[in-house]
Structures are given as C-alpha cells and as structure tokens.
Amino acid sequence: MYRIRLHGRGGQGIKTASQILGTAAFYSGYQAQDFPLYGAERRGAPIVAFTRISEKPVLERGPISSPDIILVGDETLLDDPQAAPLCGADESTAVFINSTLETSVLQQQLHLSSSLLKLNLTELCIQHLNKGTVLSTALAAAGARLVGMITLEALLKAVDAELSQQGIGSIQENLNLTKEIFQNLFPVVLKPRKEKTISPSEIILMEQANIEEAAPIILSPGNMILRKTGNWRVQRPEIDYEHCNHCLICYARCPDGAISLGPDDKPEIDYDHCKGCLICAQECPGHFINTVREAGVES
Numbered sequence: 417m418y419r420i421r422l423h424g425r426g427g428q429g430i431k432t433a434s435q436i437l438g439t440a441a442f443y444s445g446y447q448a449q450d451f452p453l454y455g456a457e458r459r460g461a462p463i464v465a466f467t468r469i470s471e472k473p474v475l476e477r478g479p480i481s482s483p484d485i486i487l488v489g490d491e492t493l494l495d496d497p498q499a500a501p502l503c504g505a506d507e508s509t510a511v512f513i514n515s516t517l518e519t520s521v522l523q524q525q526l527h528l529s530s531s532l533l534k535l536n537l538t539e540l541c542i543q544h545l546n547k548g549t550v551l552s553t554a555l556a557a558a559g560a561r562l563v564g565m566i567t568l569e570a571l572l573k574a575v576d577a578e579l580s581q582q583g584i585g586s587i588q589e590n591l592n593l594t595k596e597i598f599q600n601l602f603p604v605v606l607k608p609r610k611e612k613t614i615s616p617s618e619i620i621l622m623e624q625a626n627i628e629e630a631a632p633i634i635l636s637p638g639n640m641i642l643r644k645t646g647n648w649r650v651q652r653p654e655i656d657y658e659h660c661n662h663c664l665i666c667y668a669r670c671p672d673g674a675i676s677l678g679p680d681d682k683p684e685i686d687y688d689h690c691k692g693c694l695i696c697a698q699e700c701p702g703h704f705i706n707t708v709r710e711a712g713v714e715s
C-alpha cells in the first residue's frame with residue numbers, strides 16, 4: 417500500500433488534490449481512499465489530506481503517521497511547528513515540496529534522511545491558470561507522477577472528472593498544467609516499509625474524556641495574541657504609504673483586527689497576526705494595498 421499525506425492551507429485545494437490522486441489511482445486499476453482533516457478555521461489555516469492506494473482493498477483507516485510520500489503544497493508550513501508537515505518522515509519517505517529554493521538548499525535547511533524533491537508548482541500554476549493560490553491539480557499531478565503507478569491518461573481523466581464535478585471552468589488549462597508537471601517529474605523509488613500489524617494486546621481502549629479537554633472549544637480569553645497566525649499567510653498585504661489617504665477602511669474591514677492605527681493615524685499591519693486573507697487589499701478604495709508572495713523558507 418502507498419500512503420500519501422498532503423499538506424497545505426485552507427483555500428489551496430489540498431482536499432481536492434487528494435481526491436484527484438485517489439480517483440486517478442482508481443482509474444489506473446487500484447483501490448483508493450482519500451479524505452481531508454481540518455478544523456473550524458478558515459482560509460489560510462494549515463490543513464492536511466490523505467490518500468491511500470493499494471492493489472488490495474484498503475481496510476486501514478485514520479490519519480497517516482508514517483507516509484511513503486509527503487506532498488507539501490505550501491513551503492511556509494515548514495516553519496510552523498503546529499502544522500509539522502515533515503512529522504513521521506524517515507529514510508523510507510519521499511518528500512516533495514512546492515518551492516522556489518534549490519533542492520540542495522532545502523536539504524541543508526531541513527536535514528532530512530528522506531529523499532527530497534521539489535518543483536515550483538506555484539509558478540507553473542501562474543503560467544497555466546493565471547493564479548498561484550490554487551494548487552489542487554498541480555499537487556495531485558506531482559503526487560501521481562512520484563507514486564509511479566498512475567498513468568497520465570488516468571490522471572487527466574481524474575482531473576477532468578473532479579474539476580467538472582466542482583463546476584470549475586478552466587478544465588483545459590488544468591489538463592495542460594497536469595501534462596507539464598507529469599513530464600517534469602519522475603517516479604520515486606521507495607524503500608520498502610515494514611507493514612505494521614496490531615495485535616489485540618496493543619489495542620488501547622479510550623475512555624470518554626472530560627468535555628473541557630475533549631471538545632474543540634477555547635476556554636482561556638485573549639489567547640489569539642499568543643497564536644501567531646502570521647505564518648498562515650501565502651500573500652502579504654503591503655500598504656503603499658505614498659498614496660494612502662488614511663481613510664481607514666482597511667482598519668475597519670480587517671476581520672482579524674490585524675490593522676491598527678500608528679502615529680498620525682496611519683494604518684499599520686501587524687504581520688505577526690495578519691493571516692493574509694487580503695480583504696484589506698480588496699476593500700481599499702484606491703487599491704493602495706499591494707500583495708506580495710511570501711518568500712517561503714528562510715535560513
């Protein structure tokens with residue numbers, strides 16, 4: 417069985433990528449299972465999705481802790497200890513990162529024992545789709561190529577089926593993107609991983625936890641300051657102070673209160689907490705807030 421784990425942010429199409437991958441495996445004659453895992457947070461929050469592919473029925477359930485392939489759609493997640501996209505990677509794992517950096521630089525920064533592969537998927541998405549924020553097709557194509565058992569024909573059919581089902585119009589552009597990524601990568605040779613069998617003595621019976629410990633509720637007030645959501649950002653808003661006329665619409669519209677008033681009532685963005693939703697850039701009447709792609713991993 418191949419276990420693939422996909423990491424990205426809400427809104428980047430990571431769940432759809434896992435679905436395309438699963439459907440492409442199915443069209444190639446395999447059994448597949450795919451599902452996402454995310455909480456109540458919105459666009460920009462780290463999310464994870466999983467695809468299992470096997471010649472036999474997939475009976476295993478739950479998140480994948482020891483993946484054969486890890487696909488990282490957003491390299492800014494590498495700095496986020498709560499997202500921990502490389503968790504569980506070992507010498508049998510192949511890690512793929514959508515990055516602007518060279519493989520040698522990434523290897524030096526990450527000190528991985530796993531095989532490491534990279535391609536600038538965002539750039540290819542911009543070329544083919546005219547936007548670099550949705551990575552569903554690109555990440556699925558990278559995963560399908562690396563896993564090696566999925567044919568290009570099956571992958572194209574899966575892209576067409578999944579995107580049509582979601583009512584996405586740019587099918588031909590997505591198919592062209594798929595072909596280019598498929599041609600730019602090669603299947604990885606995965607070291608065999610020992611299948612783990614669980615004997616009855618290892619099964620732990622869980623007791624129902626206290627509601628305050630088990631439920632996803634926030635009990636301590638003011639904790640948002642401590643949670644630095646600035647590293648969820650894919651695009652950074654930058655105020656053009658030469659033209660800004662201090663109308664403060666951005667200050668009023670930021671849903672996270674990440675814009676405050678500085679000296680002379682100038683709007684100032686708190687980059688520790690700005691999630692990069694870019695509502696401020698859309699709302700600024702004079703379009704005086706520019707958007708810049710986050711640089712990614714810094715040494």
Ligand code: SF4
Binds near residue numbers: 674675689691692695
């Ligand atoms: S992008 Fe703008 S609106 Fe969104 S969180 Fe950041 S400052 Fe607020």
Ligand code: SF4
Binds near residue numbers: 655659661665700705
């Ligand atoms: S909305 Fe635009 S013009 Fe108004 S304060 Fe914000 S950046 Fe300046």
